[in-house]
Amino acid sequence: MPVWPFFTSSLVLDIRTNEIRWLKIRYGRQRIVEDFGIIPWRGSLEESHSWGELTAALQLFVQAHRLQQLATAIALPMHAVFSKRIQLSASLTEQELQEEVYAHIQRDLLGMDEQVSIDFSILDSDVYVKHILVVAAKKDYLSHYVGVINQAGLQVKVVDVDGYALVRAVSYVSALSSEMTDAIAVFDLCHSGFMLVVFQQQYIVFTQREDLAGRDVYLQIKQALQSYATTCRYAPIQQLILCGTHIQCEEIRDFIAKEFAFSVSFLSAFPRIPIAAHVDLQAWQNRLPDLLVCYGLAMRKRILW
């Protein structure tokens, strides 16, 4: 912990297969983007043997940018966590709520020997009930992942979930109301793959990540959306938001609009985000669609501890 933890910067990392997307934020009266970038690495989070390469790549990055011991936020992939929406009585105190959530997860993960890390967030509440999102991840996996990043010289303070970071960023950029009851799909398309996230009232009801290397992008998108339509019949998609830097984005938008009869919008206009004077504005605007998860992580409430 720094001697005086105020007026410091933070780093957010979106670690994907073969690349690490990062954003450095300075906290003051408002958050200012100090630096950003994408660094390559050879490996994937799914392959635990390639985590050494991740540490090596991060070490070089930390040394090059002098980011030693910087507070860092990362995101676990959606498929690496267990999430559930539960309802609990509104009369429970904070402590009781926590105990009840833990008991609930213990029941759901009955038979699982491994320890889990749990966190929860209140989605909405009324006089009688609280709708709570509970997220759990294997403690071993989490501590190993955090250890790999800390080993590179950073200090991981936050471990979020990439899907929720993306939803947060898209909701902010598209000015979506949290009260909206429609199911909204977000397609984060890049050259190597895509992530489909469908959420309803902030809760992610469906998520799918696909690798596009050597595969037909249209077919993969169609299969993902059909998969959602069959598994989540109760929440049909009302709106689809397309984002990312895939070169065929416009064709894909037309394809989805033609194949599935729902509104498709392309996330191209971003609200003005304060950036430091030395940051190249054009490069930032070009890169922003790739950095939405990072941006969602950077939008979190500031953590001093």
Added chain:
Amino acid sequence: MVEINLLPWQEHKLAFYKYFTVLSLLLVAGLISIMLSIAHGVLVYKLHRLQSRIFILQQQAVTLRKNAAYLNTTSHIPRESMAERIKLHQLNFIKLLFALRGIAAQGICLTRLDFKKADVQLLGMTDSLLDISRVMAYLQGLTILQKVALEKVGVRRGNYTHSFNIHGLLQSNLGWDQKYVVDADIIEE
């Protein structure tokens, strides 16, 4: 907005607040120490100034006492002797004036009385020379006045009165010259 943190952030938060509380307490203690040190420094400075002032005053008091003692020891005797001398002369002078009171009983009028060192001049008027003889006899009988002599006798035409001028010597000097004239103030010369 949903915000998930799978790290044990409650423990970290608690540790942070403990750290921040200790840090704040240390800062406050440091600030109070600095303020107290400043106040102590100011008070010590004022105390030092007061002590210096007291020392100076004490020195001055000692000097004054020394000067007073010196003045008492060196000027006490002359002052007393001068006073004694003044008292002595005054006594002789009073004695003379008391004696001169008897001249009025002889029926003559004194118009002027001069003292110059030990010399005494009596000027006056009378109707007859007999009165002057009686005054001379009276003055020659006084112990404080010696060598009494009638220096001048005159007659005023018209009302037939006699003026006279008598001279005598006092036993001791009065210390300063004096002149008394009828219907006039004391003139010191």
